[in-house]
Amino acid sequence: xxxxxxxxxxxxGVGGLTVTSEVIKKLPHExxxxxxxxxxxxxxxxxxxxIIKYTREMVQFLVQQKVKAIIFACxxxxxxxxxxxxxxxxxxxxxxxxxxxxxxxxxxxxKEIGVIGTQSTIDSNSYPETIKKADSSIKVTxxxxxxxxxxxxxxAGNTEKARLDIExxxxxxxxxxxxxxxxxxxxxxxxxxxxxxxMGDKVKLVDPGIETTNVTKQFLLDNDLVTDQAANGHIELNxxxxxxxxxxxxxxxxGKGATxxxxxxxxx
Numbered sequence: 001x002x003x004x005x006x007x008x009x010x011x012x013g014v015g016g017l018t019v020t021s022e023v024i025k026k027l028p029h030e031x032x033x034x035x036x037x038x039x040x041x042x043x044x045x046x047x048x049x050x051i052i053k054y055t056r057e058m059v060q061f062l063v064q065q066k067v068k069a070i071i072f073a074c075x076x077x078x079x080x081x082x083x084x085x086x087x088x089x090x091x092x093x094x095x096x097x098x099x100x101x102x103x104x105x106x107x108x109x110x111k112e113i114g115v116i117g118t119q120s121t122i123d124s125n126s127y128p129e130t131i132k133k134a135d136s137s138i139k140v141t142x143x144x145x146x147x148x149x150x151x152x153x154x155x156a157g158n159t160e161k162a163r164l165d166i167e168x169x170x171x172x173x174x175x176x177x178x179x180x181x182x183x184x185x186x187x188x189x190x191x192x193x194x195x196x197x198x199m200g201d202k203v204k205l206v207d208p209g210i211e212t213t214n215v216t217k218q219f220l221l222d223n224d225l226v227t228d229q230a231a232n233g234h235i236e237l238n239x240x241x242x243x244x245x246x247x248x249x250x251x252x253x254x255g256k257g258a259t260x261x262x263x264x265x266x267x268x
Contacts, residue, residue: 002228006031006236007216008067010058012043013153014249015187016073017237019096019209021254023071024235026213030226031233033065034073035264039240042149043076044118044185051120055081056088057267061238063089068225071216072096073209075117075184079124094216100182100208101130107204108180111138114173114203116145117184127184141178145169145188152187155249157194166191167198182206190253232257238264 007027009020013036020034040046040054055077062070069092072078078095086093104113115127128140148169151162173181181203183189189207196205220226227233235257239246243263250258 003068003225004031004227004229005066005068006033006233008062008065008070009034009073010055010062010070010077011036011074011186012054012076013038013041013149013187014246015149015152015185015190017250017253018186018189018207019071019073019213020235020237022209022213023216024233024254024257026217027220027226028232029229031236033062033067033236033238035061035238035240035266036246037240037266038242038246041153042118042146043074044120044146044149046120048080048120051076051080052084054267056085059085059089061264061266063091067091069094069216069220071212073186073212075121075186075208079121079126092219094212094219096186096208096212097126097184098130099211099215100184100206101127102134103208103211104180104182104206105131105134105138107206108138110177110179111135112177112179113138113140114176114178114181115140115142115184116148116169116181116188117142118149119144119146121184127182141173141176143169143172145185148191149185149187152190153249155252157191162191163194166194170195170198173199173203178203180204180206182208184208235260237261240264240266
């Protein structure tokens, strides 16, 4: 049995392309449809009601494309919208938080985990709660790093200003026993090199997008939902605003495969 329907991914902006890249790597024959809601980003400073509304519109868009599964490639949308929206649609949905938290729990030796994310993700307390359910003895320290999103969206990660911003934000983790740091926003893996440079080799960086892709792949295999097409899958990327800058970042990050890039209108 083969299921040729595409896999859907959604994000508030371009950060979810880091997860898309991982899906392409792990499931190269699958067709992929991605949507990034640049028109309403950043989600991390919005109230939960707005995050749910805009995320629902992206899910509706993907459902109309007849996707067989949806990855919430956005920590804010996972924290604030997934619990509500997963009850509204009859399509398997995977969020990045549970997978990322589980990966960190398995990695930590000191039982001290750090989390960085958008303001909304940190305020939701989703990572500490999920980690505590897995192991109540683990200490979790969470820090908002909302401005990292702007650094990535502006493709400014290699500037001196960005380096200083990153170091200042992460300073509270220094001189602690944190040995595992969750990159709790899908934009943040684009700054992995800079974060690692400051945190050092003793701190393992956890990319929840990688963990989520593994979980999604296993689900598709277990439920006979993988395609049997021999060729590499088709990648369709959609944004709700800023097509030119989105296109440039997408091609920088995903390479030659990123050619079908569109501006779409969703919602009202």
